[in-house]
Amino acid sequence: MAKAAASRYIVGNWKMYKTIEEALHFIDTIAPSAQKSKAKIMLAAPFTAIKSLSDKAKADNIAIGAQNMNDASEGAFTGEVAARMLKDAGAEFVILGHSERRTLYSETNDLINRKIKRALESELQPILCIGESYDEHQAGATEEVLKLQLTSCLQGIEKQGLSQVIIAYEPIWAIGTGLSLDAKIASQTHKSIQSMLKEMGADGKISIIYGGSVNASNAESFLSADAISGLLIGSASLHPETFAKIIELSQNIG
Ligand code: PGA
Numbered sequence: 001m002a003k004a005a006a007s008r009y010i011v012g013n014w015k016m017y018k019t020i021e022e023a024l025h026f027i028d029t030i031a032p033s034a035q036k037s038k039a040k041i042m043l044a045a046p047f048t049a050i051k052s053l054s055d056k057a058k059a060d061n062i063a064i065g066a067q068n069m070n071d072a073s074e075g076a077f078t079g080e081v082a083a084r085m086l087k088d089a090g091a092e093f094v095i096l097g098h099s100e101r102r103t104l105y106s107e108t109n110d111l112i113n114r115k116i117k118r119a120l121e122s123e124l125q126p127i128l129c130i131g132e133s134y135d136e137h138q139a140g141a142t143e144e145v146l147k148l149q150l151t152s153c154l155q156g157i158e159k160q161g162l163s164q165v166i167i168a169y170e171p172i173w174a175i176g177t178g179l180s181l182d183a184k185i186a187s188q189t190h191k192s193i194q195s196m197l198k199e200m201g202a203d204g205k206i207s208i209i210y211g212g213s214v215n216a217s218n219a220e221s222f223l224s225a226d227a228i229s230g231l232l233i234g235s236a237s238l239h240p241e242t243f244a245k246i247i248e249l250s251q252n253i254g
Contacts, residue, residue: 071115128154131175168210
């Protein structure tokens, strides 16, 4: 698990894309940019590619992680994958609570809370995704929704555990739609999330990254905004040249 918080994170979420061969080719292409990057480069790969990628990626300054896991330590859960199996395959982190998991697989805050606890116990760094729907956004309920997600998903996690968590703020309506949030508005929301985390007893050093239709044209505006510690990138992380470009853009920002 990452011991010290990096100053910036560039995280790719490949979703259900890429065979092992495609994934290895991707790593080869971005390696020169990743090797000289000051940001922490992280790729959430499909389960099947984690083992093949992890050794090679580490040498290139890239951390490999997963996009989901089960909350139990092991057991008769056909088709599920446990945290210790991910760790064993070389994963360093896991994305939890992504809106696609919440919406398509009915994951609740309570389940996500149990998964985060299990990930921490297994020394996998959790990236907790939170975000409001379009209707909630329009109704001005964003902060209320985020607060509920944060307090429920992080319930019972002590300061030490909290310091390992990365929060990804992803407005659901911005994911995969091309409708990214204005960086200034995202920055304000990140500041509100910071205050909520402080109220919950976190020590103020939790990194909050932004996700939702980030691409090579808008990445710089998010990376240079206050309180945004990095990016969670879906579609644009599938193309190695685009992802490498975003890594390079992050170098220009102090
Ligand atoms: P997107 O996806 O970059 O394609 O909007 C982001 C995500 O799902 O994490």
